[in-house]
Amino acid sequence: MVTSIFELFFSFARVTLFGFGGGPSMIPLVRTEVVDVRGWLSPEAFLDAFAFGNALPGPIVTKLAIYVGHQVAGWPGAAAALLGATLPTLVLILLVAQLVMRAKDNGALQAAIAGIRPIVVALLLLVAWDFAPNALGNFTELATAWPRWVIAAASLYLTVRHDVHPVVLIIAGAGAGMILGLGA
C-alpha cells in the first residue's frame, strides 16, 4: 500500500509536469501511466472513468487522479494522486512565474510549446485510436456494431458543430445503449 501511495504521487506528477497545453495534453499521459505503465485500470475502465470525468465539473486531471487514487489505495491514495497532480507544477509556477513574466524574450518557451502542440494532437488521436476497438468493435463485428458507429458519428457532429455539452451526449448515449441493448 505504501508503494502504491508513492507510485500514485509520482505517476500523476509525471503527467502534469509534462502536460503543456492544459487538460487535453494530459489525458493521453494519464492513460499511459494508469493503463500501460502501472496497470491500475483496464482500457475499458479508463474509458468509463473518462466518461464520468466528463460528466462532472472541475479539472479533468484532478478528477481522474482522485478516482484512480481511490481505486488503488482508498482515500490516502486519492490524496497522494491529487497532491502529485497539483503540487509539483504549482511549485514550478510559484518559483518561475516572476521570472517568466519579467523576461522580455519568451521566444524560446513559445517556440518549444509550438513544437509540443502537434505532439499533443497526435497523442489525443492515439488515445481515440487505441480505444476504438473497445468502443466501436472490430471490423469483423461491423454487422452488429454499426449502431455504435452511428452514435460516435452523431456525437462527433454534435460536439464539433453545435458544442453540445458532453453530459448531454453521455446521457443520450447511455439511453441509446439501453434502448438498443448494445451490451450484448
Add this chain to the structure above:
Amino acid sequence: MIPLVRIEAVKTNSWLSDEEFMELYAVASSLPGPISTNLAGYFGFRVAGPLGSLAALLGLTLPSGVAIVALGGLYAATKDSRLVQDALAGVRPVVIALLLGVAIAFAPKALQSLRGRAGWLLRATLVAAAFLVAAFTPAHPALLIVAGAVVGLVLRRAW
C-alpha cells in the same frame, strides 16, 4: 472554468488587476500542469501562503473528486448488470467522439503557422510522425513531448 477563476480573483476578491490576471494566465498556459489548479494555488499562496494554496486546491478539486468517487462506486456496484452494460456500450462511442472533438478543437492552434501552407504541412507531418512513433514503438509520450519541444526550438521561426 478559467473565466470563473477570473471573476473570483479580479471582481469578487480583488486579489489582482485584470491585466495582472491576463499576464498570469499567459504564464500558466506556458507552463505544464492543470491551468486552473496552478492559478488557484498561485492566488492561494499570494493571499495566505502555503495554507492558502492548499485551501484553494482543495476547494477546486474536492467537490468533483468526491462526486467522481461516488459515481465510480455506483459503477462498480452495478456494472455487471445487463442494463448498465447496455448503457456503457452506448456511452463508449460517445467518449471516442469527445476525444476526437478535443483533438479537433486543439488542432488549429497546433497547426497554425506564420509560414502559410509550408508551415502547416510541416506541422501536420509532425503530427503524423508522432502518431506513428507513439503507435508502433514503446516510446513514452513524455519522450515525444520533449522531442516536440526540441523540434520547436530548432525550427523556431522557420515554420
